[in-house]
Amino acid sequence: MLNRLKFFFEKHGFHVSSRLADALGMRASSVRLFFIYLSFVTAGLWFAVYLILAFWMRLKDLIRAKRSSVFDI
Template identity: 55%
Template sequence: MRWIYDLLYYFQKRGFEVCRRIAERWGIRARVVRTTFIYLTFATLGFGFALYLFIAFWLKIKDLIYAKRTSVFDL
């Protein structure tokens, strides 16, 4: 049973953090957002997963463009 929690921790730590960032933005729990993505994926035969990947890609690009730099020499 321990390996299930290790696997869950691995994905939460190294995932795209889409659910956490959406939850922080909207002020709700990340668990609710994850559950919504899961239900959406099953209900629409994969659209929820595609939406998740699109948002992950968009957040990655946004992070690269709006990277916080502490000084001018961090370019």
């Protein structure tokens, strides 16, 4: 039963990319590779945004640090 379910998802999942490749006039493997690269780029993009925001918050805390006396400057 598990093999039938796996075969069903593989058959219909690959059929989507092959129909899209036929419509665009490309190879199906190129379309699949494009989707794999696109998923890595989008995941990496949000990680980069997270790092930029963390750096910005740290920089803001360093600039606005409260000093207890005049000699801390």
